[in-house]
Amino acid sequence: MRTRVTELLGIEFPVIQGGMIWCSGWELASAVSNAGGLGLIGSGSMYPEVLREQIRRCKNATQKPFGVNVPLLYPDIEQHMNIIAEEGVKMVFTSAGNPATWTAWLKERGITVVHVVANLKFALKCAQSGVDAIVAEGFEAGGHNGREETTTMCLIPMIREAVQLPLIAAGGIGSGAAMAAALCLGAEAVQVGSRFAATVESSAHEQFKQAIVKAGDGDTRLTLKELTPVRLIRNKFYQEIEAAYARGASTEELQELLGRGRAKKGMFEGDLEEGELEIGQVSATIHSIPHAAEVLQELVEGCKSRLKMLAEIC
């Protein structure tokens, strides 16, 4: 399964494990890289020195390529970028911000830059900013997302026809069948988050992993659109957000309700009531907590067999 993305990233299979806060430390990233995909450390939940330690452990745990995801809205961003360069990380996935801000700085240091977008406008900005590839993430994806609400099914063909860069699809992809669908839409690789959040190597709290397994149809929502839109499980904290909307809360009141540390509380400490539980719609078809390598294998084998089977009936 060679594509421009496997060539660019030097990986065997066109599968990237999304860099997720509180889920993807060195254990998950190295497990995915060792299995032939690209593992990403999610730096968004890490203090600078924690990130350095995680990168070092990942280098010890795998000889294969891995990368770091950096949400550009975080305050420690400069320290994060310096550590990434100092530690010799070869690939950075930037998200939640303008691709023009850091791309040149990273490229000057020989680092491959992939930027995550949720709409066409930022995909076009990526092309102008000199990034090496784009992750296009649909409305169904977990965590932070765009305001356009464009789904993976519509977003990938839209960006495919407008931008020449290598294209990675994200959002709603948790199986080989969905991976095959993403390739049909025009993607050259997939980025998978939620399915890897519920693996043995994920550093998420066991309670959160169980919540992912239990989630069904309609159990997540994209909310807090006035702040940074985020998809999360409709738990007690979500009900409080809904109640705040119902009484006409201001953006400041919503910010105060969100507070600090909600995601850590939910995803890392396992407080399923008061915590923020970021996960995608695809959680409704996640029923187990396997090893990351098993997930990768099902993705690749399921994708291949689906495409071969369908090509035969055509």
Add this chain to the structure above:
Amino acid sequence: MRTRVTELLGIEFPVIQGGMIWCSGWELASAVSNAGGLGLIGSGSMYPEVLREQIRRCKNATQKPFGVNVPLLYPDIEQHMNIIAEEGVKMVFTSAGNPATWTAWLKERGITVVHVVANLKFALKCAQSGVDAIVAEGFEAGGHNGREETTTMCLIPMIREAVQLPLIAAGGIGSGAAMAAALCLGAEAVQVGSRFAATVESSAHEQFKQAIVKAGDGDTRLTLKELTPVRLIRNKFYQEIEAAYARGASTEELQELLGRGRAKKGMFEGDLEEGELEIGQVSATIHSIPHAAEVLQELVEGCKSRLKMLAEIC
């Protein structure tokens, strides 16, 4: 391209043209059926005697199978169903209601029944109600939709694993690439609405067709979730809905704002400011107004070539 759905409906290609208010009269339905898909008359915008006339004209215009879509929430429903039976229509697609209500009545009269759902709960109800097949429609679809906001990418695999009935995917499908993606997800056919709304044979107003061609990323929204959720273009009327929400309008006030005849005004009379313009997210990749047969051909040929090309790299 034989699937359980082509067998059930007696059609050459696994493509159904969605039955859309103000767009799909006999001209569109017969054009699609003559080209080898299944055309559907959208009865939701028709008085009973108009429906009878449309069915008769469709019978004159094609020897191939065609059907009627019946939204179960419409007041004239009994008259509609009687006319459908009297005129010998062989296939009915029911939507916007409970599949248990009319399925037995239709099946007793030898009519094939397909029900449209937007969530897993109603897909399971379909299986209990004896329908012959399911259309599962994702959040990105135009017009009336579900409250769960589940996208096509997530909805199809979810229903595929839970229900054995023949499954038709809808929402976000306007090209052969997206059709191939839907088959990968587990669908056995696709239902295509928006792409057929912008064809020569569509009875939509020319201004509305042009609005579909002009629509870009983020230009539609699912709104009025307190009434029946509907996806429409963000025109002046949509801004008025937004303003109503911002001032905390009640459900009654929203109903009054919507009023009667908004969809006719927009889609049939071409009032792009005050009318309701129901269309899917996929409008962002619709750039032309071809004949319906050309759309069908691109869907089928594009789907085949995409699947064959991808099977080769696996």
